[in-house]
Amino acid sequence: MKHLPKHLRPRWRYLAVGLEAWPETDLSRGPFQRELWYAAQNLLGDAGSADADLTVVRFAFGDGTGESVVRVRRGEVGRGRAALACVDAVDGDPVGVRVRGVSGTIRAGEERYLGGAGGFIDESHVELAASETTGRGRRRDDGAVDVAVGSTFVGATDAETSVPERSDPEHTDSNGHRDH
Amino acid sequence: MTDADASRSGEPSREAPPYEAAHAHPEGDATAGRLARTARRFGYGGLVVRTREAAFDADALRDRYGVDVVPAVEVVADEPSSASGAVGNFRPDFPLVLVRGGTDALNRFAVEQDRVDVLAAPLSGEGGFNHVLAKAAVEHGTRVEFDLGPALRASGGSRVRAIQGLRKLREIVDHYDAPYVVSARPSSHLELRSPRELVALGAELGFDDGRIHAGLAEWGRLAARNRERRSAEFISPGVRVDGCEENDR
Numbered sequence: 001m002k003h004l005p006k007h008l009r010p011r012w013r014y015l016a017v018g019l020e021a022w023p024e025t026d027l028s029r030g031p032f033q034r035e036l037w038y039a040a041q042n043l044l045g046d047a048g049s050a051d052a053d054l055t056v057v058r059f060a061f062g063d064g065t066g067e068s069v070v071r072v073r074r075g076e077v078g079r080g081r082a083a084l085a086c087v088d089a090v091d092g093d094p095v096g097v098r099v100r101g102v103s104g105t106i107r108a109g110e111e112r113y114l115g116g117a118g119g120f121i122d123e124s125h126v127e128l129a130a131s132e133t134t135g136r137g138r139r140r141d142d143g144a145v146d147v148a149v150g151s152t153f154v155g156a157t158d159a160e161t162s163v164p165e166r167s168d169p170e171h172t173d174s175n176g177h178r179d180h
Numbered sequence: 181m182t183d184a185d186a187s188r189s190g191e192p193s194r195e196a197p198p199y200e201a202a203h204a205h206p207e208g209d210a211t212a213g214r215l216a217r218t219a220r221r222f223g224y225g226g227l228v229v230r231t232r233e234a235a236f237d238a239d240a241l242r243d244r245y246g247v248d249v250v251p252a253v254e255v256v257a258d259e260p261s262s263a264s265g266a267v268g269n270f271r272p273d274f275p276l277v278l279v280r281g282g283t284d285a286l287n288r289f290a291v292e293q294d295r296v297d298v299l300a301a302p303l304s305g306e307g308g309f310n311h312v313l314a315k316a317a318v319e320h321g322t323r324v325e326f327d328l329g330p331a332l333r334a335s336g337g338s339r340v341r342a343i344q345g346l347r348k349l350r351e352i353v354d355h356y357d358a359p360y361v362v363s364a365r366p367s368s369h370l371e372l373r374s375p376r377e378l379v380a381l382g383a384e385l386g387f388d389d390g391r392i393h394a395g396l397a398e399w400g401r402l403a404a405r406n407r408e409r410r411s412a413e414f415i416s417p418g419v420r421v422d423g424c425e426e427n428d429r
Contacts, residue, residue: 020370042335043384082384085377088333088370096370098222099377131206131235144214155210155369157217159244160236 011074014057014103016113017084019066020096022153023120023138023146027066027090029059035090036070040083052076054083057106064138064146067114069106077102126161128154137161197225198375199399201252201278201363204234208367212236212249215369220245222374226400228276230254230300250403252276254300260289271295275406276399278325283307291317291324297402298323298361303345314356323402324349324358326395328378329365331385346385361402362395 003009021027033056040049051073058069072080087097103109126137128147133154137147143158200219204212212229213236219227226248229236238249253270255278257263263279263286271277278298279290282305290299291313299322302309309324317324326349330342353360362382366372373381375396382392408414413421 022370042339043381078380078383081377081380085373085381086332094368094370096218096372098374128205128211129235144217152209154205155214156205157211157213159240160211160213 010053012071012104013074013077013080014106014109015070015072015077015080015084016100016103016109017068017070018098018100018114019061019068021061021064021066021090021093023064023148025064025090025093025095027061027093027095029056029068031090032056032059032061032068032087032095035087036084039086040080043083043086044079048079049083052080052083054080058110063120063140065140069109069114071106124163126163128156129160129162196397196400197248198223198393198396199226199228199248199250199403200224200366200372200396201228201230201361201399202372203254203365203367204229204231204236206233207231209370210368213241213244215366215372216241216245216247216249218369218372220247222372224375224396226250226403228252228399228403230278232270232274248400248403250275250399252278254278254280256280257286258283260285263289264293267293267295275403275410280304281307287313288316291322292320293322294320296320296322297406298325300325300363301327301329301365303327303342303349309349309352311352311356314352314358317358318356321359323361323398324353326350326360326362327365328362328381329371331381332364332373333371343385350387350391359398360395361398362392363399 036054036056040052040054044052053073055071056068057071060067070084081099084097084099087095089095101109101113103112120138121141122139124137125134126147127134133149135148137145139145145156145158145161147154147156147161202215204215212234216227224247228250230252232253238251241249251274253274255263255266257266267277276297278300279286279296280300281287281290281302284307287299287302287307287309290296302324326346330339334342364373364378375393379392415421
């Protein structure tokens with residue numbers, strides 16, 4: 001069909017979204033889009049959901065962090081943001097979402113707000129300070145450590161975990177152990 | 181000095197930084213440090229840790245992440261009598277003392293106690309909230325918590341009932357101008373949502389502009405007030421020991 005004349009085309013805004021999950025979560029675009037529509041429909045209803053028209057246009061996820069660009073109709077940014085906030089899990093795996101910024105084009109959103117999400121840089125058996133819990137800890141370059149405790153995870157930071165052979169957690173924090 | 185303090189605390193709460201009140205490890209799935217780190221990135225100015233058992237150094241976390249970390253205790257009890265004992269025990273040690281509601285008796289206990297700062301999750305169980313409790317909350321300065329958690333994370337009928345409860349609570353609190361706080365009650369960094377997201381959600385649930393932000397900022401005001409009260413110079417509201425008194429002698 002012939003394209004609409006420019007003044008009749010819908011105007012969009014693009015939400016640059018940061019995603020986070022536990023280390024072994026496998027998150028892909030399809031299920032995320034489904035949860036987003038589901039959340040929008042539950043919060044805004046069919047009519048509101050159709051108005052907001054939330055569509056995942058860019059998606060990348062790996063090693064427990066990811067990024068996405070979600071298209072929303074101009075003027076519905078607030079409602080889109082609210083629906084997005086209600087996405088708490090994808091296929092039962094808990095997911096953290098946060099709108100990092102809103103832009104008028106996909107490219108501007110990606111350039112300004114996305115990029116730089118690091119994967120895991122290190123994996124070792126760690127001890128959680130102050131709770132006598134130990135487990136396999138996966139560490140990111142920004143200092144976050146996800147510790148596997150039993151069948152679940154505990155989110156911690158560099159300063160709160162120590163590798164048993166190294167006694168001082170502060171030391172581990174400043175030097176890192178990238179050279180592993 | 182005292183006047184300046186008073187006017188500062190009375191300025192529009194939009195200026196004040198938002199706080200979130202979270203459950204930390206071992207009660208939740210993330211340590212206080214991880215929550216503080218995530219809160220900073222999400223634009224919060226502070227984090228209230230509701231978990232008494234959580235082991236952390238609030239000052240160290242504040243220096244490291246630049247968020248104000250407030251140790252708090254959320255008293256969970258079956259009966260007002262046991263809650264009363266717990267409140268008495270923890271009041272001297274924590275800047276913030278919360279009582280989890282959920283039954284009529286506990287809700288009533290919390291709003292009628294000057295020692296209790298926040299009635300948390302008043303509609304979480306069988307409990308109700310009415311005009312009598314709202315008036316008591318005004319009189320005793322107990323903040324009533326709007327729990328956005330179920331609106332974010334529950335589904336189906338329980339979510340509908342929770343949203344109904346929020347609306348009812350909002351109408352009562354608005355009418356009596358009762359003090360309130362807002363929280364998503366996250367129990368891990370993954371459940372944390374940024375202030376702007378909560379404001380957007382609040383707009384969908386019918387909260388007026390600024391109400392959600394004011395409720396998030398209220399945690400910080402409450403913590404600042406209680407810290408001042410706990411400081412050695414404080415005697416009673418309006419009366420404090422000042423440095424110059426010793427010089428006059």
